[in-house]
Amino acid sequence: MIVVTGASTGTGASTAHELARRGFHVLAGVRRDHDADAIRSTGIEPINLDITKPEQVKALTARIADDPRALHALVSNAGIQVNAPVEALPMTQWRWVFEVNLFGHIAITQALLPALLRGKGRVINISSIGGKAAMPTYGAYAGxxxxxxxxxxxLRREVTPLGVQVVVVEPGGVRTEMATRGIATANQPATQMTPEQDERYGSPIQAINTLMASGTASGVTADTAARVITKAATTRKPRTRYTIGQDAAPIIGLARILPDRTLDRLIATNLRRSRTRSTRRGRSSSRP
Known part of the structure; x- marks a missing residue:
């Protein structure tokens, strides 16, 4: 039995289907009834699960305790993406991003760890290349x-001696609804910026949006990402980290070896190019 959080759409849904195809019974965490209806199939049992709601995490724990099957893995995939300059993002949104993308993962891990310890299972945390290299406007998400x-x-150093393996998966560009929503969400705080903030950050925000759209369009499919996650969840001796997508490993490698100032200049150059492409497209689309 495997739990997959954030399984309503995209990578989470594809991972649930791939694991079910491999013969696992998957408890697929979804937040809405119509998402449950959409994903319910052979081997997939939808579970109403918002990882920020203790009562729903508790209900999942009880469901697992009542099942004679061992819990093989927890795939923590749930997440949100909000992008805005550090100065301009309201503190309520900072706290919400951390609540969903960090504290929710910790809460469900704490709740399910006893079952994972009994079954000698594993924890698969879905991170991001943003967990290794933070782009402008990615302060909250990357943080x-x-x-x-x-x-x-x-966690890995705590529970590996107890028989539980912990794996991090770091996706780059993946063509999912979350990435598309991230571009739209990035513009919401921008509409509330002061004129001074807009002057400081308006152009970089546009450049980042262009880069996000390009990275998503050229990214791997959710099914490809699901196969990597499934490998991390099922291979006998998993690596501690897996990357997804052609852009992930190079970016993470550069962030590891380049001096900060060199990486800053590289990112700034990329943004200038993106800004230029965006300006050219805008001029082209405005011609009669």
Whole structure:
């Protein structure tokens, strides 16, 4: 038996289907009834699960306790993406991003760890290349992912001697609804910026949106991402980390070896190019 959080759409849904195809009974965490109806199939049991709601996490724990099957893995995939400059993102949204992308993962891990210990299972935390390299306007999202990486390292060193393996998966560009929503969400705080903030950050926000759209369009499919996650969940001796997508490993590698200032200049150059492409497209679309 495997739990997959954030299984309503995209990578989570594809992972649930791939694991079910491999013969696992999957408890697929969804937040809405119509998502449950959409994903329900052979081997997939939808579970009403918002990882920020203790009563729903508790109900999942009880469901697992009543099942004679061992809990093989927890795939923590639930998450949200909010992008805005550090100065301009309201503190309520900072706290919400961390609540969903970090504290919710910790809460469900704490709740299910006794079952994972009994079954010698594993924890698969879905991070991001943003957990290794933080782009402008990614402060909240990358901050939570950096923290998730650290928590995963600590957890791995605590529970590996007890028979539970901990794996981090770091996707790059993946063509999912979350990425599309992230672009739209990035513009919401921008509409509330002061004129001074808009002057400071308006152009970088547009450049980042262009890069996000490009990275998503050229990214791997959710099914491809699901196969990597399934490998992390099922292979006998998993690596501690897996990347997804052609862009993930190079970006993480550069972040590891390049001096900060060099990486800053590289990112700034990329943004200038993106800004130029965006401006050219805008001029082209405005021609009669």
């Amino acid at each position: 939570a992912k950096f923290a998730l990486e650290a928590v995963s390292d600590s």
